Amino acid sequence: MGECCSVGNGKASAAESRCPGCGQVGKPVALLTLKSLLKPEALERLDPQAAYAFCATPHCPVVYFGGQGGPFDTDDVKVAVYQKDPGADVPVCYCFGWTRRRIQDELARTGKSTAAAAIAAHVKAGRCGCEVNNPQGACCLGNVQAFVRGMRA
Template identity: 55%
Template sequence: MDCCTPANNAVTTKSECPSCGEKGKNVQLITLKSLLKASALEAIKPENSYVFCSNPVCSIVYFSGNGSQTFVENDLKVPVFPKKQGADVPVCYCFDWTRERLLQAVEADQKPADQIKAHVQAGRCGCEVNNPQGACCLGNVNSLVRDLKEG
């Protein structure tokens, strides 16, 4: 079972970010192990549960469920959607769909979400190790494509 299988996304425990107070979403330890730089990885406490903060103005990306440990954007190997606003920031980390590439696809009247969905259905995604949110990116892709079409 992978991150894009609905059963894996069904129920999540939520905690509040110690910096901004926004509710976060639990992520698997494998996500942090895959994406943290070595210096941050050395500080990880595997017995802790970790939560992703999606607030774009908050510098914290991950925090432990008990609030004793935090990791910020500079602790990660990749830019974090939705925290980084650049055109080159991935929205779909597995198949390299950046904001810019999505914009180009929308302008060319292509359907990037359908292409990504086909890869997901073929069992090719690895969002739990590629996406800092530790979850399927299709929601982010669909939301951004909708915004681009409306804008």
């Protein structure tokens, strides 16, 4: 797979860190992701020397935590966060435009989804930009596959 979908995410603490909103363990996320996706007013609070983590808990408003300027919640991010917003037009894949609605429509029309295969081909070709497009700062393929499985269940 492409570099953005297979390597570590940069400045991340090896220590287990817990979300201040829900107490769940967060996943380390690169500073580049926050710099790309935080709104300007939130970016002004970013501590560039700190390690940050992503909170994937759906009911928790916190998206990123760590450092002195956080936490950062859904209102601080430029895009809707897949894990936290159940809307049909929220991206499951931020790089290649696969929304819940697009996947659902394709499944309804054809009985199958080509999303994972299409995304994997783009990743293999070096086209993904997960670290700057996806709020979780990592590859979306797991999210896409889980969503498709859930739709088939």
